[in-house]
Amino acid sequence: MRLRWSFRRLAWMLALLAGLLAPLAVGNPYYLQVLTLGLIWAIGVYGLNIVLGFTGQLSLGHAGFFGIGAYTVGLLTLRVGLSFWVALLAAVVLTMIAGWLVGWICLRTRGHAFAIFTMAVGVIINLLIDKWDSLTNGQVGLVNIPAPNAIGPVSFDSAQARYYLVLVFLVLAAYATWAILRSPIGRAMHAVRQSEELAAAIGIPVMRTKRLAFVLSTVFAGVAGALFAGYLGYLGPDVTGVDITFDMLLYLLVGGMGTVAGPLVGALLVGALTQVLQAFQQYQMLIFGPVLVILIRFFPGGLAGIPAGIRRRRERGPNPPPLAAEPIPAAREEV
């Protein structure tokens, strides 16, 4: 038990070290950009993980909230001239409000209906951003979004510096996921996913729990979007497309739902795979498809879910004990 725990801690330490050293190892600016964007997507996927992996609600409007965060930063820094940091805060508040309102409406439905409702919300946000030319510049998008303002001596003009900024937020996202998972709130969320009926019976406010998960997920998406705008400096309505939501869903499935490492593993691995397969041009889906099917067939809990899967198989043992094989010694004494 202790051994596994410290192994996990070591893995995280190594990952963090790799994250810190990456810009030094990655000389090519293109690859650094791919890596940074991978981390940004991972932050968004951490959000999806809370609403889907923890509470089991398939939200398909995630890219919409990513877009709200991104456009809030883009517009407030470009049009109003606010500092990136103020705009980031505004993005958090705005996605929180939007998430609360959308959650309030959509969470009245369950299962497929919820998925379709949230997808519709995503489409509406996409259309608003795409068609509201006077505000968002429509198809043209926003360009020359200023880089995040310097904090004291730390400037974010270089891509490396912005990478580290993204890394900080990624660490925060992973930490928040871990902290929530281990807290009573995380337990309540996982309880709701397994049985709403039982959760309610033991006093868990199901609706409030789901709404909290939903709002948290939109805030994560909003922060990821805000970083995206601040990192790249340009932005188009395509970032709010449903296909972006499905990309994030894919990262989560491959990485492992409900785990702390899953979103990061999934976003980086699928991102890397996509890069590698670009050499195959139009045939890349031919390879990508089967790889995904195999991954999901053999690792239904995702890559980060493998240790838990092994543990569970070991618990069951080769032949499961028959029902009531276990004596209840204390009970025998009592009666």
Next chain:
Amino acid sequence: MLSVEALGKSFGGLQAVQDVTFSVEAGSITAIIGPNGAGKSTLFNLIAGAVRPTSGRIRLNGEDVTGLPAHEMAARGVARTFQSTHLFQEFTVIDNVMAACQLRGGAHLWDALLRTDKLRREAGALREQAMRALAFVEVAHLADRRAGTIPQEAQKRVALAMGIATQPKLVLLDEIAGGLNPEETDRMMALIRRLVDHGMTVCFVEHKLRMVMQLADQVVVIHHGRTIAEGTPAQVSRDPAVIEAYLGGGGIAAGG
């Protein structure tokens, strides 16, 4: 402590429960019996707030609690187990019970994110409370097992521990001894008596007549959603309407 007045519930055209009236004294054991499909589980769902009644009132210690959602009923001291025992299968046994302990004093999001002292204290207290509930139902040794992998009798006990962990005044048990053998049933009966000894009031639905006769202070008989008899076990078992219902509606007498 509990009073149910002219309670009714219809699912579309089907009157699952209609005009049911009875009351439960604090510290007593009430058995609710009736043929299959009589509306017993629906009645429990109504009292526990899982299903909203279409007519009638529910009062708990004088307070009108009609139509309150399940988690608010749990907060007011109503615990229940389900007919088809279910636990959070992916959780360990102790996590199942800790989830129920959380009802009384839980930490907030900030405590979770900042990992405050309050969170730590709370976590220790939750675990301790959960272990106490597990010890009460005598399955403390299974605390770290995954809930889906423990034997059926133990699962029923864990379900009961979850109810106890919410610190209830009223406990509703829907066929908690269903599927248990006579020996296991005896142990469950002893456990139910201990709930009462610890100040809880119990209502249970059961097909096992032996349990009804030996445990209940009061029996409420339901047939086609209506109360057809009410009284002590001895009174009810002599009641012609009850005998009629059971002869007509498929027996319970064989059970237990």
